[in-house]
Amino acid sequence: MSAPDAPNGPFDTVVIGGGPAGLQAALTLGRMHRRTLLLDSGEYRNAPAEHMHNFVTHDGTPPAEFRAAARAELATYATVTVREVAASAVVPDGEGFRVELGVDTAATAPVAARTVVLATGMRDTLPAIPGLEPLFGTVAAVCPYCHGHELSGRHVAVLGSGPHVTRVAFLLERIASRRTVLADGGELDPGIRAQLADAGVAIRTEPVKELSPSAAGATVSFADGPDEEVGGLFVAAEFGQRAPFAERLGLDLLPSGAVEVDAMGRTSVPGVFAAGDMAHTSAMPMPLASVLTAAASGLIAAAALDGDLLALDHPS
Numbered sequence: 102m103s104a105p106d107a108p109n110g111p112f113d114t115v116v117i118g119g120g121p122a123g124l125q126a127a128l129t130l131g132r133m134h135r136r137t138l139l140l141d142s143g144e145y146r147n148a149p150a151e152h153m154h155n156f157v158t159h160d161g162t163p164p165a166e167f168r169a170a171a172r173a174e175l176a177t178y179a180t181v182t183v184r185e186v187a188a189s190a191v192v193p194d195g196e197g198f199r200v201e202l203g204v205d206t207a208a209t210a211p212v213a214a215r216t217v218v219l220a221t222g223m224r225d226t227l228p229a230i231p232g233l234e235p236l237f238g239t240v241a242a243v244c245p246y247c248h249g250h251e252l253s254g255r256h257v258a259v260l261g262s263g264p265h266v267t268r269v270a271f272l273l274e275r276i277a278s279r280r281t282v283l284a285d286g287g288e289l290d291p292g293i294r295a296q297l298a299d300a301g302v303a304i305r306t307e308p309v310k311e312l313s314p315s316a317a318g319a320t321v322s323f324a325d326g327p328d329e330e331v332g333g334l335f336v337a338a339e340f341g342q343r344a345p346f347a348e349r350l351g352l353d354l355l356p357s358g359a360v361e362v363d364a365m366g367r368t369s370v371p372g373v374f375a376a377g378d379m380a381h382t383s384a385m386p387m388p389l390a391s392v393l394t395a396a397a398s399g400l401i402a403a404a405a406l407d408g409d410l411l412a413l414d415h416p417s
């Protein structure tokens with residue numbers, strides 16, 4: 102039986118999430134002819150970014166182009182169904198799970214699955230600075246590995262006063278022509294100040310009033326003092342689970358707020374796997390949060406799931 106013949110299942114698995122982790126998990130499962138349903142609510146973490154970087158063969162590809170190519174590949178696998186609908190609940194049901202979809206209508210009746218892959222990603226909350234949000238993903242970013250090189254030879258700011266500012270400023274030392282930490286009225290630890298000064302990083306302590314787009318990148322206006330023109334800036338976003346399923350299923354969580362998985366993507370609840378930014382092993386302090394690692398973890402979780410079902414169906 103292929104998935105399209107039985108729109109509500111039972112599926113071997115429901116993959117919740119259509120980012121790189123979920124797309125790759127579905128590809129791996131499709132290649133093994135597993136009845137797979139992928140649900141995608143269309144809220145991608147890198148949606149604000151025009152291009153994605155640091156992914157070999159895809160360096161500079163627009164994220165939407167990457168997703169479209171992945172969807173086209175999935176369409177060639179008969180046992181994979183993709184639906185653009187949000188899952189609203191994942192409920193243990195007998196030996197498997199019932200996944201409820203959006204509002205319960207005939208078109209969104211719950212589906213049944215033996216297993217579930219959660220690949221629902223993380224949601225970023227930016228510092229509350231007027232003008233920051235429209236710049237996020239282009240001029241403002243969180244990760245120098247993803248968006249540092251594009252600022253080569255430019256004046257780059259690092260926003261914040263926590264310990265992350267030295268790390269980010271130091272990561273940029275071979276890339277930026279000039280670096281300035283914008284403490285935004287926060288207290289900089291004297292040790293951090295000394296380290297920044299030793300490395301030639303300027304510090305502005307005044308509260309940031311506003312950011313606005315400029316020809317160079319952005320103009321930073323302060324409560325006091327002259328504006329600062331920057332080519333780009335790095336911010337520390339707070340992140341949390343985009344979807345409530347981890348908490349509702351009672352999955353073990355890590356201090357980062359991500360789901361704890363074993364090296365193969367298994368969570369603390371049998372039959373529930375997790376991949377991508379939302380999960381990592383306890384050996385890591387936080388998710389690696391990149392497209393390539395998210396896709397890789399989707400592949401690993403899918404292969405583990407496939408193997409676990411095999412063991413159930415063919416006990417030794």
Ligand SMILES: Cc1cc2nc3c(=O)[nH]c(=O)nc-3n(C[C@H](O)[C@H](O)[C@H](O)COP(=O)(O)OP(=O)(O)OC[C@H]3O[C@@H](n4cnc5c(N)ncnc54)[C@H](O)[C@@H]3O)c2cc1C
Pocket residue numbers: 117118119120121122123140141142143144145146147148149150152153154155156186187188189220221222223225237238242243247248343344376377378379389390391392393395
């Ligand atoms: C601004 C920005 C720029 C970035 N640039 C880069 C870069 O250049 N290179 C790089 O490698 N990484 C980059 N990243 C990181 C990268 O975006 C993430 O690591 C990656 O997207 C994680 O993939 P994921 O599949 O775990 O989650 P996501 O890509 O966030 O996908 C989550 C999926 O889950 C779905 N979902 C959530 N809840 C539900 C639900 N209830 N029902 C159905 N579906 C649901 C969403 O709709 C989405 O399809 C960037 C991040 C940000 C914030």
